[in-house]
Amino acid sequence: MKNINLLGATGSIGVQTIDIIRNHPEEFKLTAVSGGRNIDGIRAILKEFKPELVSVLNREDAERLKSEFQDVTILSGNEGLIETAVYHKGDVVVNAVMGSVGLIPTMKAMEAGKSIALANKETLVTAGHIVMAASKKYETPILPVDSEHSAIFQALQGEQSKNIERLIITASGGSFRDKTRSELTNVTVEDALNHPNWSMGSKITIDSATMMNKGLEVIEAHWLFDLPYEQIDVLLHQESIIHSMVEFHDSSVIAQLGTPDMRVPIQYALTYPDRLPLIEAKRLSLADAATLHFKKMDFDRFPCLQYAYEAGKTGGTMPTVLNAANEAAVGLFLERKIPFLTIESLIEQAMERHKPIENPGLETIQEVDQDTRKYIESLY
Numbered sequence: 328m329k330n331i332n333l334l335g336a337t338g339s340i341g342v343q344t345i346d347i348i349r350n351h352p353e354e355f356k357l358t359a360v361s362g363g364r365n366i367d368g369i370r371a372i373l374k375e376f377k378p379e380l381v382s383v384l385n386r387e388d389a390e391r392l393k394s395e396f397q398d399v400t401i402l403s404g405n406e407g408l409i410e411t412a413v414y415h416k417g418d419v420v421v422n423a424v425m426g427s428v429g430l431i432p433t434m435k436a437m438e439a440g441k442s443i444a445l446a447n448k449e450t451l452v453t454a455g456h457i458v459m460a461a462s463k464k465y466e467t468p469i470l471p472v473d474s475e476h477s478a479i480f481q482a483l484q485g486e487q488s489k490n491i492e493r494l495i496i497t498a499s500g501g502s503f504r505d506k507t508r509s510e511l512t513n514v515t516v517e518d519a520l521n522h523p524n525w526s527m528g529s530k531i532t533i534d535s536a537t538m539m540n541k542g543l544e545v546i547e548a549h550w551l552f553d554l555p556y557e558q559i560d561v562l563l564h565q566e567s568i569i570h571s572m573v574e575f576h577d578s579s580v581i582a583q584l585g586t587p588d589m590r591v592p593i594q595y596a597l598t599y600p601d602r603l604p605l606i607e608a609k610r611l612s613l614a615d616a617a618t619l620h621f622k623k624m625d626f627d628r629f630p631c632l633q634y635a636y637e638a639g640k641t642g643g644t645m646p647t648v649l650n651a652a653n654e655a656a657v658g659l660f661l662e663r664k665i666p667f668l669t670i671e672s673l674i675e676q677a678m679e680r681h682k683p684i685e686n687p688g689l690e691t692i693q694e695v696d697q698d699t700r701k702y703i704e705s706l707y
């Protein structure tokens with residue numbers, strides 16, 4: 328039995344994690360959960376799974392829940408998120424919150440000796456050097472949940488990293504994969520949220536449409552698999568059936584395939600190195616899929632991917648700026664304050680104005696993150 332502390336339980340990854348726990352009650356128990364503003368979602372989890380500790384974003388919501396569930400510890404805010412992560416009965420922390428708010432809970436969970444199933448890629452983008460060093464220091468594994476990184480992790484089982492030629496991360500192209508840049512001028516939030524293959528939270532769906540999701544994933548892969556950016560490539564693959572690949576020096580390529588279903592990588596992170604049946608999985612039939620498409624990445628069409636490679640290669644605090652500017656700009660787009668193409672120009676502007684600081688500590692990263700958000704928000 329594995330006890331799970333789940334951060335971001337009310338989101339897309341959180342709900343799918345709960346589905347896995349529901350389907351395997353003999354394997355997993357939900358010990359602590361956090362949510363944000365979706366209090367009905369938290370109520371339903373409390374009733375069905377009876378976790379011992381719960382945290383939500385706002386204090387008023389926590390007070391209301393306390394009067395309804397008197398035998399549960401109910402907390403709020405960033406402190407509550409950290410308490411959820413380190414709750415003493417949890418063995419594994421599934422980090423499925425959105426954004427760099429996931430960084431400190433991940434660090435605290437590792438210090439407390441928990442294994443991490445990491446969906447929250449922003450944690451590795453903003454502070455990969457610190458997170459990976461902590462994983463080594465506290466001997467707490469970080470198991471990838473992101474589908475591409477799970478695919479690479481699966482392809483690397485039994486392999487030696489010295490034999491890797493390159494990683495090939497696949498990209499669907501997102502909601503606007505068939506549009507030219509000039510056709511992007513007037514796209515709406517609704518258009519951007521309409522991902523062709525995956526149903527995900529709104530921020531990552533916009534990241535997918537700008538190709539920043541792939542940029543964040545390149546940086547995530549750099550840290551998880553300890554490879555230079557020159558050995559990490561991105562390939563357009565519109566069907567999202569090949570979730571990523573590893574090419575070895577002998578020219579062999581190992582890929583992981585499957586229908587697009589995030590429960591597969593979530594469950595693998597929870598059962599590794601074992602596997603469990605996936606209830607109601609849609610199995611892959613390549614005969615029915617018939618044709619898979621591949622296309623070289625076009626960095627002029629998708630400049631955000633270029634910015635991410637530049638930020639990753641520059642290192643220091645530049646990936647923090649990339650990530651914070653992106654979070655702030657996507658927030659403005661979702662609030663309908665800026666057009667779609669302004670997301671990328673704001674990121675470029677934020678990176679141009681920043682003088683990177685080498686080997687930053689957590690405090691510096693948090694300062695740069697806040698400063699970047701303030702800068703972007705001050706423009707509107």
Ligand SMILES: NC(=O)C1=CN([C@@H]2O[C@H](COP(=O)(O)OP(=O)(O)OC[C@H]3O[C@@H](n4cnc5c(N)ncnc54)[C@H](OP(=O)(O)O)[C@@H]3O)[C@@H](O)[C@H]2O)C=CC1
Binds near residue numbers: 337361426449526
């Ligand atoms: N969705 C997917 O298929 C994939 C997601 N990922 C990554 O996983 C992470 C989660 O994505 P996804 O599930 O789509 O996101 P969602 O927006 O669907 O869910 C985010 C979760 O985090 C909570 N949350 C948001 N802001 C805060 C905050 N400030 N403090 C505490 N909790 C907060 C939300 O609470 P509430 O809703 O209650 O307000 C919700 O539970 C992201 O990093 C994403 O990039 C990676 C691969 C695939």
Ligand SMILES: CC(=O)[C@@H](O)[C@H](O)COP(=O)(O)O
Binds near residue numbers: 499501
């Ligand atoms: C499911 C998942 O892991 C997402 O990160 C997915 O990769 C988004 O798809 P694209 O970014 O390739 O459009």
Ligand SMILES: [Mn+2]
Binds near residue numbers: 473474475544
């Ligand atoms: Mn992904």
